Amino acid sequence: MELGRKVKLMQGNQAIVEGAFYAGARFYAGYPITPSSEIAEESAKRMPLLGGIYMQMEDEIASMAAIIGASLAGAKSFTATSGPGFSLMQENLGLAVMGEVPCVVINVQRSGPSTGLATKPAQSDVMQIRWGRHGDQSVIALCPASVSECFTLTVTAFNFAEKFRVPVILASDEVVGHMRENITIPSPGELAVAERKKPTGEPAAYKPFIADEDGVAPLASYGSDYVFHVSSSMHGPDGYSNNNPANAAWRVAQLHKKIEMHREEIIITKTFDTEDADILFIAFGATTRASRAAALELRKQGIRAGVLQLMTIWPFADKKIASLGERAKTVVVPEMNYSGQVAGEVQRILGAGADIRKVNSYNGEIITPQDILKAIL
Amino acid sequence: MKTNKDRCEVILAGSGGQGLVVSGIMLAEAAILEGKNVVQTVSYGIATRGGFSMAEVIIDKEEIIFQQVQKADIVLTLTEEAMEKFQSFADSGTSIIYDSTLLEERRGSNICGYPFTDMAGKLGHVGMANIIALGFMAQKAKMIGTDSLEKVIQERFSGNVMEMNLKALQAGVNLAL
Numbered sequence: 001m002e003l004g005r006k007v008k009l010m011q012g013n014q015a016i017v018e019g020a021f022y023a024g025a026r027f028y029a030g031y032p033i034t035p036s037s038e039i040a041e042e043s044a045k046r047m048p049l050l051g052g053i054y055m056q057m058e059d060e061i062a063s064m065a066a067i068i069g070a071s072l073a074g075a076k077s078f079t080a081t082s083g084p085g086f087s088l089m090q091e092n093l094g095l096a097v098m099g100e101v102p103c104v105v106i107n108v109q110r111s112g113p114s115t116g117l118a119t120k121p122a123q124s125d126v127m128q129i130r131w132g133r134h135g136d137q138s139v140i141a142l143c144p145a146s147v148s149e150c151f152t153l154t155v156t157a158f159n160f161a162e163k164f165r166v167p168v169i170l171a172s173d174e175v176v177g178h179m180r181e182n183i184t185i186p187s188p189g190e191l192a193v194a195e196r197k198k199p200t201g202e203p204a205a206y207k208p209f210i211a212d213e214d215g216v217a218p219l220a221s222y223g224s225d226y227v228f229h230v231s232s233s234m235h236g237p238d239g240y241s242n243n244n245p246a247n248a249a250w251r252v253a254q255l256h257k258k259i260e261m262h263r264e265e266i267i268i269t270k271t272f273d274t275e276d277a278d279i280l281f282i283a284f285g286a287t288t289r290a291s292r293a294a295a296l297e298l299r300k301q302g303i304r305a306g307v308l309q310l311m312t313i314w315p316f317a318d319k320k321i322a323s324l325g326e327r328a329k330t331v332v333v334p335e336m337n338y339s340g341q342v343a344g345e346v347q348r349i350l351g352a353g354a355d356i357r358k359v360n361s362y363n364g365e366i367i368t369p370q371d372i373l374k375a376i377l
Numbered sequence: 378m379k380t381n382k383d384r385c386e387v388i389l390a391g392s393g394g395q396g397l398v399v400s401g402i403m404l405a406e407a408a409i410l411e412g413k414n415v416v417q418t419v420s421y422g423i424a425t426r427g428g429f430s431m432a433e434v435i436i437d438k439e440e441i442i443f444q445q446v447q448k449a450d451i452v453l454t455l456t457e458e459a460m461e462k463f464q465s466f467a468d469s470g471t472s473i474i475y476d477s478t479l480l481e482e483r484r485g486s487n488i489c490g491y492p493f494t495d496m497a498g499k500l501g502h503v504g505m506a507n508i509i510a511l512g513f514m515a516q517k518a519k520m521i522g523t524d525s526l527e528k529v530i531q532e533r534f535s536g537n538v539m540e541m542n543l544k545a546l547q548a549g550v551n552l553a554l
Contacts, residue, residue, distance in 0.1 A: 009406045009415065034423075118423050179444055180402060180417040182409045286444070293443035369443055 010183045012150040012176045013038035013080075016106055017046065018185060019154025020078055023193055025104070026052030027077035029066035031059050031085060034118045035174040036108035039080035060085035064092035064105070071096075071103045072230060074221030076158055080106035084115055086125060087132070093167055094133035097255060099230040100209070100217065102161035102196055104154070106170045108177040109285075111336075111364040120364030121174035123285055124337035129169050130314050136252065138259040140266055141169040141314040145288035147181040152191065153311060159194035160266060164258055165216050171313060173336065175286035175366055199226055207237040209251070215258035259315060268311040269320050273299065277306030279376060280328035282321065282346055284310040286366065287334040293369035298376070316345050325350045332375055334359035334367045384437040385520040386446040389507075390463060391455030394426040396507035401432030403533065404511060407525035408436040416441045429458055436520060451518050453510050455479060455493075464488070474514060476506060496548055505545040512549025523550050 010018070016039055020028075028043040040056075047054040053070070057063040060081055067077035081089060086107045096103055109125050111117035125132075129141045140160050144150045150172065157168040197218040199206045203225040211217045220226030229239035234251060236242035259266065272292055274280060279298060281291035288309045298305035308324055310317055325331050325346070331354060333343035340358040347356050359375045361367045387404065389397040398419050405415040416435045422428040433446045454460040454475045460483070467473045467487035475483065477490030491513065493506040500509075508530075515521045523546070530542045 007409055009402065009409050009417070119421055175418070175444065178419050180405060180415070181441075182405075182413075182415055289443050296442065366445060368445065369447075 007182050007184050009180050010147055011038060011178060011180045012144065012147050012172060013108065013178070014042050015147045015150035015183055016080070016154045016170065016172070016177075017042040019151040020076075020104070020158065021046065021050060022151070022186070022188075022191065023076060023155045023158035024195075025076040025078050025158060026050060027055075027067065027070035027075040028052070028079065029055040029057050029063045029070070029077070030079040030081065031057050031063050033060075033082045033085045035110055035121075035177050036080040036082045036085075036106060038177070039106055039108070060088035061092060064089040064096075067103045067105075068092060068096050068099070068101045071101050072099075072222045074223070076102070076162070078104040078106065078158075080108065082108050082110045083112045083122075083125065086128065090128075090132045094135060094137070095232045096167040097133070097137045097139070098135075098232050100165035100219070100255070101167065101230070102165050102219070103167050104157045104161055104170060105167055106154075106172060109171060109173040111174075111362075117364040119174065121286060121366060122336045122362070122364070123171075123173055123287065124341070124362070125171065126313060126335075126337070126341040129171055136256075138256045139169065139314050140164070140166055140259065140312070141171050142268070142311060143171050143285040143313050144176055144311070145283075145285055145309065146176070147179060147183045149311070150176060151183060151185065155191050155193065156268070159192065162194045162196040163216065164262060165196065165219055166259065169314075171285065173285050203227070208239050209235065209254075210237045211254060211258065215254070215261045263315055266312055267315060267317050267320070269317050270309040270311060271324070272307040272309070273304075274306035274308055274324050276304050277324070277327070278329045279303060279305040280324055280331045281305065281307040281372070282310065282331060282333050282342065283307055284313050284335075284342065287336065290367050290369050290372055291332075291334055294372040297369060297373060310342070313342070316349075318349050321346055321349045325354065330355045330357060330376065332357045332359060332372065334372050334375075336361045336367060338362040383439070384435070385451075385518060386449050387434045387436075387514065387518075387520070388431060388446055388449045388452040388463065389434070390429070390431040390452065390459035392426075392458070393421055393424055393428050393430040395430070395455050396504065397430055397453075397455065398432045400507045400511045401434045403526065403529045404434050404515065404521065405436075406529045406532075407515070407521045408434075410525045410528055411521065413438060414441050416444045418444055429456075429462075431459070450520075451514055453514060455506070455510075457481070472518070474510065474517075476510070478506075491552060493549075496552075497545060500545055500548060501541055505541060508542050508545040509549035509552070512546040513553045514549075516550045516553035523547075
């Protein structure tokens, strides 16, 4: 399988698989569901050729469990799903958080609630991604807006998973997943690929939950000389059950802190003409492109408009939004959901008095630049 | 017919199974061979066959920002439903092409019917109507070279199927000459 610099027509979902392979993923377990199925299809075709394993599971609960197991055995692992499947994955996603297991979950968002409009796009899982599991926890989630970003952000997702020992959610949507564009696949070595830290000391002294200064503990592989325990229940530094309140406080804080410590590195944004923007669009995923087109149209009319693209949706880009939002007279947040899940976060940062306009689509249709312009003019 | 060298926006509409998405992909691949930027999007329902289905292709020398067609240069319609959806575009200058074997005859400026399915049947398989239409549109709108589309067919198919598709493409091109 040659990964060279060649311009190709590629679908967003396919680019995610290419990105995963580039990052070194060698285990996929999943249950196909529209509009993510091409990720399973392509992985099934290609993974065995790379010496990896593709497993068709009985459901999404098992899929999530399988990628956790594979990761603990040392493989970079991932799964892909959409709405209903993502709901089923929540419990084991919590296990991955608690056990600090690196893995990547692709959620190609579709219109809901429940099975909803299976073939139509949405961006309505923003809050589910953040809060879908019981128990308080931090999470990292990335949103691509193009086929190229499907590739690069998948590589980034694996890197964050490996570096910070966390599950990372790549929140794509039906538009980006099914869109085809020309893409130049980076050559090997062109993008950084991170590997998890492994323990180096005496196997008998290994404590899988004692973090280094960077907030992250080295992770040994099952089957190696390092024998260790991973539990969904509250555990001590050695991984075994521990009900001590001080221990629980340390563990919970640790799970949050290791992400907090690296916020600057994790929060990736892109700006388009924001320096002097009176009207600021805050967009993510598919709506980024409509926002950029709308901003350009406004510029033509002499109105200073710009776009802030949130490539990292969680943790939320509070600082960036605060600094750009302070300057802007009006902030517009287009998103494919009813309640304005991102707009609510923006309001939290900019305050109740800020002029924040919501542009929402929840009928399975894409938001167009015209839809956005109507909200302002 | 309007031509636009720098940017071209195309809609291919009909029902699932007519090969519209594949035609869109082939058009996009041909545009890449010519060094252009492309975005190809799809819209369909939950059925594999039947039900409204469409593909959009944007070809541009510059970066393509919004991914959906905003002002179509050309729309191919292969079902009555697709025609009804897009017929009004003709008033604003979009060329509407339809398959006169499958649809009732229509008249009006910017609306033209050609018997793509009938021609495909005569060439050996009605399933090649999409390729004939593709050749026709590419030539008529001068959006992509026939040789680029030939290369795409040669990469995608082999043997007899490739030969038949090349013939179908040429038949479409000839129809537009």
